Amino acid sequence: MTGTLITTEVDFAAEGKQTGYLRVPHSVHRSAYGWIPVPVTVIRNGDGPTLVISAGVHGDEYEGQIAAATLARTLEAADLRGRLILLPMMNFPAAEAGTRVSPVDQGNLNRVFPGDPKGTPSEMMAHYHEEVILPLADYAVDLHSGGTSLIYPATVLRGPGHTPEEEAGLRLLTEAFDLPYGWQFTGGGGRGSTARTAMGAANRKGVINVMAELGGAGCVTPDILRRTERGLRRILSALKMLPGEALDPPQGTRMLTARGVVAAYHPGVFEPLANIGDDVTKGELIALIHHPETPGQAPDEVHASHDGMILALRAMAQVRRGDALFQIASDPV
Incomplete structure (x- = not known):
């Protein structure tokens, strides 16, 4: 039962x-x-x-x-x-x-x-x-x-x-x-x-x-x-x-293995510089987080955490600390 x-x-x-x-x-x-x-x-x-x-x-x-x-x-x-x-x-x-x-x-x-x-x-x-x-x-x-x-x-x-x-x-x-x-x-x-x-x-x-x-x-x-x-x-x-x-x-089907999630460390407005399917390298600049509420403040940079391909992308522009921005995957080793 x-x-x-x-x-x-x-x-x-x-x-x-x-x-x-x-x-x-x-x-x-x-x-x-x-x-x-x-x-x-x-x-x-x-x-x-x-x-x-x-x-x-x-x-x-x-x-x-x-x-x-x-x-x-x-x-x-x-x-x-x-x-x-x-x-x-x-x-x-x-x-x-x-x-x-x-x-x-x-x-x-x-x-x-x-x-x-x-x-x-x-x-x-x-x-x-x-x-x-x-x-x-x-x-x-x-x-x-x-x-x-x-x-x-x-x-x-x-x-x-x-x-x-x-x-x-x-x-x-x-x-x-x-x-x-x-x-x-x-x-x-x-x-x-x-x-x-x-x-x-x-x-x-x-x-x-x-x-x-x-x-x-x-x-x-x-x-x-x-x-x-x-x-x-x-x-x-x-x-x-x-x-x-x-x-x-x-x-x-292209088989992949997930490598990691890139998260926001600053609240603001998310501008992706890489798209789904793009190949990226670890450390590459892949997004900016803007702060239009603070005149003159430069955007924060977001860098790739791994080598691989962008598998997922955040859909929403407004972000808070801890929000997922990208998921990176790569071909199996």
């Missing part, structure tokens, strides 16, 4: 296509017996793998929400072999508000796993995902972006393969997603993972899983959305879950 207080309007074991909500209990002044509606679609047709696609774990990340909702709308059971579970707005209060964290409990859903079955709404949802949904899955894809504050190119993230079978599965998902960039973690993962993320939860349950960073700046980038939708269908096809659909030719 999981001890969860969340109930569902769908039957995960039933054949066919079902849509409904996970009901996360939330008693408040305006609604004594109320619940938070987390949309869910389950499509099942016969034998085959189970794939879970989640999005909206952070509410201000949109390409994944649209792509998962499009699959929920357009796929029918007759199109599929196996089972597809779609969660386009997993942190529904945050997605409804367009914020990274939930306005209900300030919960960052991707930092509270494994959750608590009797905790806050965010903790209850994390627990339900880890203890009810992921044990049903063979594979999982968790869709993110840079949110309001950062911008990423279309990038797939994966961990190390701890067994030949896991490595083969991770390679299959990564190559099928076929995004321009890939970020491979050099450690962690596996069933012993202590990460408080959806990826960590999937690893603990033995689910072969990848994550993606898909744009950002609090908006939708049409090219990245198209790549996301194409990549998800390619994953379904590679898993033989779309028997009527063949893989189109791959475009190729």
Whole structure:
């Protein structure tokens, strides 16, 4: 028994296509017996793998929400072999508000796993995902972006393969997603993972899983959305879950390893001098932080912390000390 207080309007074991909500209990002044509606679609047709696609774990990340909702709308059971579970707005209060964290409990859903079955709404949802949904899955894809504050190119993230079978599965998902960039973690993962993320939860349950960073700046980038939708269908096809659909030719993924984040040490107005995809060298001037409130004050210089390529860039001009400005990655050594 999981001890969860969340109930569902769908039957995960039933054949066919079902849509409904996970009901996360939330008693408040305006609604004594109320619940938070987390949309869910389950499509099942016969034998085959189970794939879970989640999005909206952070509410201000949109390409994944649209792509998962499009699959929920357009796929029918007759199109599929196996089972597809779609969660386009997993942190529904945050997605409804367009914020990274939930306005209900300030919960960052991707930092509270494994959750608590009797905790806050965010903790209850994390627990339900880890203890009810992921044990049903063979594979999982968790869709993110840079949110309001950062911008990423279309990038797939994966961990190390701890067994030949896991490595083969991770390679299959990564190559099928076929995004321009890939970020491979050099450690962690596996069933012993202590990460408080959806990826960590999937690893603990033995689910072969990848994550993606898909744009950002609090908006939708049409090219990245198209790549996301194409990549998800390619994953379904590679898993033989779309028997009527063949893989189109791959475009190729440049695999990278993250080297570090460059942070602001001064508040002010951020002027980037390097862009996503640019190669930089350690010590190179890559940004200025201006102080227009102080006449005559020179801007502070920001220098690259590592050799590599700019993988992520801050989207917001106003910065405070400690804000992430860039992420630098490089080709694996």
